[in-house]
Amino acid sequence: MAVEFDYDDEYCTGCMACVQACKDFYDLPCGNNFRTVTVTEAFKGDGTLEVTFKSRCQNPCKNHVCVPACPISLITVKKE
Numbered sequence: 001m002a003v004e005f006d007y008d009d010e011y012c013t014g015c016m017a018c019v020q021a022c023k024d025f026y027d028l029p030c031g032n033n034f035r036t037v038t039v040t041e042a043f044k045g046d047g048t049l050e051v052t053f054k055s056r057c058q059n060p061c062k063n064h065v066c067v068p069a070c071p072i073s074l075i076t077v078k079k080e
Contacts, residue, residue, distance in 0.1 A: 005057055005064070008074045014039060014053035021069030022057075034059040035066055 014037055022028075022035040040052045055075065057066070067075050 005067075006076045006078050007055055009052065009054050011072060012037075012053040012055060012074055013072070014051075015071060017069045017071055018055050018066035018075060021065045025063060025065040034061070 016037050019033055019035045019037055023033055026034060028034070035055060035057050037053050037055045040054070042050050042052075044050050055066075064075075064077055067077060
């Protein structure tokens with residue numbers, strides 16, 4: 001059975017450890033990922049640049065290796 005994830009993107013640093021853990025576990029070839037991290041850059045009202053990262057799962061699975069891979073524990077499995 002597939003699981004769903006909760007993700008706190010406020011503190012994500014974009015390290016991509018979650019992406020690499022998933023890629024390694026499933027032995028995915030170059031260019032294929034079940035988990036991705038997108039980068040968004042935007043100027044705030046005061047003119048400073050804000051960079052945010054969002055980790056998303058393209059293929060929810062039962063082998064959630066991305067959860068322990070996150071060095072700051074931002075990804076958790078949703079409770080039913």
